[in-house]
Amino acid sequence: MASISRSIILQAVATALLCTALAGPSAAQEGTPAKQLFGGVALPSKADPQPVGFYAKGCMSGAVALPTDGPTWQAMRLSRNRRWGNPQMITLLEQFSRDAAKLGWGSGILVGDISQPRGGPMLSGHSSHQIGLDADVWFTPKPNQPLSPQERESMPFTSMLDKSKFLTVDPKRWTPTHARVVMQAASYPQVERVFVNPAIKKKLCDTWTGDRSLLGKVRPIYGHDEHFHIRIHCPAGASGCQKQAPVTAGDGCDKSLAWWFTKEPWAAPKPDPNRKPVKPRPVMLSDLPKACAAVLSAPARREEEATFGGGAMAFTSQPASATPPSNIEAIINDPPVPTAEIPLPTPRPLQ
Template structure:
């Protein structure tokens, strides 16, 4: 009899739990995914896991890049977007040290990585959703550390000559800029480095180091004031969706790069038909993301003390050795054609 009562209590508890979870889901679905993820202040207390795709997913068990380090500073702290997979945070710390050795000031200024639990953002990026993307400013870390207010107010520095179409400003661009980008591309875990098309063209014209690394450097709208590092899914992350591999050659003579220097990418959007009612854009909802993202949102939070990356060594699963600082040497390259990319909206800053 006692055993029957215990089973009955357990069954009742399970029913109540299911009902509670159902109510939570209904409440979550009343808001957009970017509202839900944008309102969370701390990461989930769980093992690190990227869930879904870079532009359609979320992140469990994130850690934060410390706001200040010997060779880096995190910028725009009010955004609360310095969270990432531990492999990403480890790479940024390594890259910051390598950048300082290259002569990039005293290190790097790090922009957005991801929100505490990833997911879509209320403003800005379409990607940066799974903790495997990070923005690096085209401004070196100054010798004198920036205050919190300076990090909020400091303007970006564009590498473009605004008086000419898609042209790098020679007064701002230097060989160190090139070495910095190519250093980022040299790490085996880095899949792509997104830059403005003019910067990709400049690298194609001037880089004399390992030109196969130029295949990782991808042209995209914006990205004249910062560049964007994307790493591959960490080993064992079965729910992380991979993307197609980048070219293993420089692709400097490809149709894909040439397309950016035509009128098509920059043509204004066609005017809407005044006789048709305006179409309201569909918002991304939690149900559009991987199912596990609902559990990530509902999970208990880590404490702030436990959430900051402690700098412990994290090895990346790769047969390739960790690269040394990039140097320039003559290397010929074969250049096959590449597919033409489709246009997308300019990322917000």
């Protein structure tokens, strides 16, 4: 009888917490930028995995962590606590890591930022990566010797660009294997886009002789010369996930790419002397989908036990066709052992 009463009480408390969250941000949350709220949460919510909102304006529930180490991957910059994602993204990264190793990409991949434990805006570095469906992969292969925690924090990025020339890939660094790895990432049906530097996109347009139908997924964007960014589609049934407009037909080796090689994308904005300077307003919790307040306030998920070769885990709730390349020139980016506080995929994907 006592256990039944305790169960009823716990259920009532959980319901009250949820109702409070659904009512909207608290007074304290209202005055705090969303990036500080989400950046200060160490663990995901105890809920079904769901992306909420858009890639650059949302959050996520029920995230799982990419293990810090795998046979064909290592997670980088562990201090950021950004190796969380939707299970479908974690599954894809593990599959991609194996495929990259088979292509001769070292012993696998180095994975950069995915998302924070509950997604949302980050304290630094990204405008997207908010719903667990984006991930960065370094343009540096995983070395045969595992990287130490310190090396993961301090190891520098390697740019694929020749810094002495405008938007030009460095032929001493870029190899056919780099191209194969990027195109492998674009080959998965669940991948929506792969973002790279415009110079890298141009290099692929000029040299890729494999299936060029996939080139349209590879999109040019600022930066992304030291890593490439994989974005997957909203999972089936994720009604709260806002889809991105599909890529346009074709390989993208056209005027839309040539624009990046003009002055317009790089020109500094001209200040209006008659306009008063306005301090940029930070993104607040109220700017995000309403469900993000509930995600932020939900009980945390904590791992009680795990079998890392696969198996169930118990969680407890705690408070709060080849064609010739097109001519762009004509038209002119000793790991720590997982602790009991890091939920991992259940069961381990693709084991």
